[in-house]
Amino acid sequence: MAEVILRDLAKTYPGGTSRATDEVSLEIGDGEFMVLLGPSGCGKTTLLRMIAGLELPDAGQIVIGDRDVTYAEPRRRNLSMVFQSYAVFPNKRVRDNIGFGLRMHGVDPDEIARKVAWAADLLQLTPYLDRYPAKLSGGQRQRVAVARAIVMDADVLLMDEPLSNLDALLRLSFRAELKKLVEQLGTTTVYVTHDQVEALSLGDRVAVMRDGKIVQCGSPTDVYDEPATEFVGGFLGSPPMNFLTGVVADTDDGPRLDLGGQSLPVPAELAEHAGQSLKLGVRPEAVDVIGVGGSGEVPADVLSGELQVLEPLGSSTLLTTEICGQTVKVSAPPTFRAEPGGVLVLRLPDEACRWYDPETSLLLEVR
Ligand SMILES: Nc1ncnc2c1ncn2[C@@H]1O[C@H](COP(=O)(O)OP(=O)(O)O)[C@@H](O)[C@H]1O
Ligand SMILES: [Mg+2]
Secondary structure (H helix, E strand, O other), rough: OOEEEEEEEOOOOOOOOOOEEEEEEEOEEEEEEEEHOOOOOOOOHHHHHHOOOOOOEEEEEEEEEEEOOOOOOOOHHHHEEEOOOOOOOOOOOHHHHHEEEHHHHOHHHHHHHHHHHHHHOOOOOOOHOOOOOOOOOOOHHHHHHHHHHHHHOOOEEEEEEOOOOOOOOHHHHHHHHHHHHHHOOOOOEEEEOOHHHHHHOOEEEEEEEEEEEEEEEEEHHHHHOOEHHHHHHHHHHOOOEEEEOOOOOOEEEEEEEOOOOOEEOOHHHHHHOOOOOOEEEEEEEEEEEEEOOOOOOOOOOEEEEEEEEEEEEOEEEEEEEEEOOEEEEEEEOOOOOOOOOOEEEEEEHHHHHHEEOOOOOOOOOOO
């Protein structure tokens, strides 16, 4: 096992117009499960392939354990990798697929048999050891690829979207198994995905990437609750974080965010932004629905808007409303009943509100 340290890794592909990774720095602890999360093309695979030694950076440094491996050959890095495509040998039985790397390393046959049996047991492949991959389901083939990676006793396990070729149900069950497996092994793992649910469910920490850069790295709770930028708030969560833009007005009741007809209190710490616009971010499930229907007086700390769409989703009901021309989605209990066209009265609890500078998109500190 080992820690992995990336320092200022930059990479532009020949003929590429922009940097695939742009001065990426990240420290992954010994035994940590780190997820690289971001939209397609943001540089996740490039970063993983540089750690693996399959691509060389233009600048920067990669340290695994106490060794600088920036320019070391892949086989000198003691890591194993699981790719998105199953990459199993069709002409080899499961047993020989799993033991392939060990045989290449000249490991003793008894030792290979012992390790293959161990990995097959962990990945529920024991009944299939003598089958050929063609006789396996997609999920089983991907298990073979994972088994082949874990028998190597590598310092670091690298996985590039290993679940993305599986159907939804299989992905869900294999995700939980993978989490259990990696916890048991305790191997330092770097896992790439564009699926935010997968990232939150698996990672000890999640590094959110955009345009070749890491925009935020933290525990799943941190990146979800305190998105460092609007992009992170919008990329995580389904539906994503709501954003409401307004202008800070200095009133007798303290600073308020004027949305144009309605307003909300702004934390006293942000009073200095009077006259400027600010963006409020709030998660759909953090908004309280405090009433529906009437056209009576609305209290000072709430907003109201016409209920436009009501979507029962089983475990919750998603409400879409418009407040001063800005769409807000709210997650209500599954028992929530109302007719579209009615007025929704919503409270945005102080502690659930995040504040962003609309120019930089950065989270503003509020203590
Ligand atoms: N072999 C390559 N040659 C040229 N450009 C590449 C190559 N691989 C990736 N890219 C470009 O580098 C950027 C990052 O790609 P990639 O690391 O594959 O992103 P991700 O895995 O997040 O989808 C993209 O703009 C992509 O088009
Ligand atoms: Mg990729």
